[in-house]
Amino acid sequence: MPELPEVEVLVRHLAPRVERRRIESAEVLRPKSVRPLDRAAFESLVKGSVIQKVTRRAKYLRFAMRRPRGGGGWVLLGHLGMTGRMYLQPAERPREKHTSVVFGLGREEFLFEDARQFGGWVVGEERLAGLGPEPLEAGFTVGVLADALRRSRQAIKVRLLDQSAVAGLGNIYVCEALNVAGIAPTRECASLQSVEMERLHRAIRDVLGGAIQLGLSLPLDPAGEGVRDGLFYFGRAPGGGEAVLERFRVYDREGEACPRCSVPIRRVWMGGRGTFFCPDCQK
């Protein structure tokens, strides 16, 4: 479930486990998962490099790398796409069938697995150009949001999805934030009043911040027993149980009662995606 909160939780999980470690070997099992280099060039670039720092920008994981023996620094971006996962496991454990890229860290392997192959690794950070502000940083003020929306005639749902006004929201959290803000997804950006802008600004921060807190509160890698670390099973109880935690107010809840006014949630098609909202309290 990789939108900003899931990536943030993953970064915080991975950083202390991989920073300062040297990648002893690199194996690209699916060439599609690395760009712009081919498999061999990517492997030789990565091999021997040290992961210095792992941070997040929008939905990207940013790995600050350094070549061995005083060599130069470079940047590797990871993106999870729709189904990507990154985790560590003992080197002797069999790899999941969709394992795409493997970094050998001695007794452990750092794996990138991606069934649909929409994600992958990118050398360099050109992809970060053009991204809007980080919604949880101090620089993301109501004024910044208002400036990004004021002149747009697009529907607010579509604009928030495209990463240039605000970075990191995906289909789920756009629906959630608009519900919390009480704004219909079909509203033209330029029509938002300043009170609505303030509600939206707060809603974006609250929804993303709350999801991060939830993610951080869940146990990851319980006893190392799972093949994966459970990070992307937010909606389920730890250990792979079936109990689904109450997470979303409107996303994937067509026909269910709006948590605020109990009117059935509706689903429409916008920006090429299913869009969930309350027809009564989102105006």
Place this chain on the structure above:
DNA sequence: CACCATGTTCCTTG
């Protein structure tokens, strides 16, 4: 079999 899916990029059309 049909339809849906957390993302991004590219292309066409208006």
Place this chain on the structure above:
DNA sequence: CCAAGGAACATGGT
């Protein structure tokens, strides 16, 4: 230049 819409990517779940 902007906006809208669709397709593509490849696979799995219901």
